[in-house]
Amino acid sequence: xxxxxxxxxxGIGTYLSRGVFILALANKKIPDSVLVALQFVAPAVLSAxxxxxxxxxxGNIAIGVAEVSAFVVxxxxxxxxxxxxxxxxxxxxVFWLVRALI
Amino acid sequence: MSPxxxxxxxxxxxxxxxxxxxxxxxxxxxxxxxxxxxxPVVGWSSSWIIFGGAAQLTLxxxxxxxxxxxxxxxxxxxxxxxxxxxxxxxxxxxxHQPRWMRRVGPYxxxxxxxxxAILRADDDPKTFRTYYLSAGLVFWSMWQITTxxxxxxxxxxxxxxxxxxxxxxxxLGLIVMGIDKxxxxxxxxxxxxxxYLSAGLxxxxxxLVGAFVGILVGTxxxxxxx
Numbered sequence: 001x002x003x004x005x006x007x008x009x010x011g012i013g014t015y016l017s018r019g020v021f022i023l024a025l026a027n028k029k030i031p032d033s034v035l036v037a038l039q040f041v042a043p044a045v046l047s048a049x050x051x052x053x054x055x056x057x058x059g060n061i062a063i064g065v066a067e068v069s070a071f072v073v074x075x076x077x078x079x080x081x082x083x084x085x086x087x088x089x090x091x092x093x094v095f096w097l098v099r100a101l102i
Numbered sequence: 103m104s105p106x107x108x109x110x111x112x113x114x115x116x117x118x119x120x121x122x123x124x125x126x127x128x129x130x131x132x133x134x135x136x137x138x139x140x141x142p143v144v145g146w147s148s149s150w151i152i153f154g155g156a157a158q159l160t161l162x163x164x165x166x167x168x169x170x171x172x173x174x175x176x177x178x179x180x181x182x183x184x185x186x187x188x189x190x191x192x193x194x195x196x197x198h199q200p201r202w203m204r205r206v207g208p209y210x211x212x213x214x215x216x217x218x219a220i221l222r223a224d225d226d227p228k229t230f231r232t233y234y235l236s237a238g239l240v241f242w243s244m245w246q247i248t249t250x251x252x253x254x255x256x257x258x259x260x261x262x263x264x265x266x267x268x269x270x271x272x273x274l275g276l277i278v279m280g281i282d283k284x285x286x287x288x289x290x291x292x293x294x295x296x297x298y299l300s301a302g303l304x305x306x307x308x309x310l311v312g313a314f315v316g317i318l319v320g321t322x323x324x325x326x327x328x
Binding site: 002003004005006007008009010011013014015017018019020021022023025029030033035036037038039040041042043044045046047048049050051052053054055060061067070071074075078079082083084085087088091092095096099 | 122123125126127130140141144145147148151152153154156157160161163164165167171174175177178179180181182183184185186187188189190192193196204205207208209211263264265266267268269270271272273274275276277278279280281285286287289290291292293294296297298301308309310312313314315316317318320321324325
């Protein structure tokens with residue numbers, strides 16, 4: 001039940017973030033300072049998430065050679081190809097390969 | 103062929119190739135739902151209640167990793183805060199739309215939908231509406247179907263594959279492809295670094311601290327660049 005309520009809460013918040021200016025504030029401008037800050041939401045939050053997902057329940061970072069190798073190769077492939085499918089395949093491929101070797 | 107049908111066809115034809123990059127997200131969301139212990143039906147409901155891959159992945163991964171619900175909700179909402187930019191950019195276009203369309207439209211305003219719709223800002227209102235809803239319904243129905251497929255495949259994928267790590271790889275791809283100037287790189291590195299340093303905080307609050315400091319430092323770096 002908690003899970004469902006959490007999904008509903010995020011659903012409502014997401015709809016509002018997409019709709020607030022269309023529904024209610026069409027004549028209001030976002031202040032420039034906020035627009036500048038909003039560009040950095042995605043890179044800052046997503047990279048924080050990557051780290052957060054690698055932290056175990058005791059607060060220790062569970063990251064080894066396999067993860068780092070996968071990030072390096074996956075990051076390079078993403079930069080070169082701009083293709084999510086290739087990034088996923090090579091990143092996971094390197095992760096599995098290195099994990100099997102060590 | 104009537105103009106309406108050609109616009110519908112155009113909307114569908116433009117949306118289909120843009121959906122392809124979302125397929126790995128849909129698949130991984132399905133696997134993560136199965137891994138997280140969230141019930142599959144509840145997990146899948148996020149596909150139509152939230153309809154946003156990065157926020158769904160964030161919420162379900164964090165719920166599955168034992169984070170407090172409030173922390174998971176906050177993190178997912180912060181991930182989706184970028185939609186405020188889309189909303190502001192589309193608001194003038196939607197002023198020419200009937201009220202029902204102004205209410206329905208935002209639900210479909212995902213990243214790809216925005217990329218297509220902003221190019222159609224000068225269409226007459228009816229053409230815009232037809233195009234917007236055609237493309238939006240393509241993205242929506244494809245998303246519902248592919249996330250169900252992911253959930254069905256989830257139990258088949260062995261736990262030993264550690265497919266939850268795929269979430270990190272997908273997010274890394276989103277970051278790398280989104281970096282078009284160095285302040286964004288700074289925001290990403292600071293966000294990761296501060297989250298690492300605050301790993302000991304309860305309820306994964308370090309994530310929010312890291313994200314906030316990352317945004318702040320990125321903004322400062324942008325100011326210095328100007």
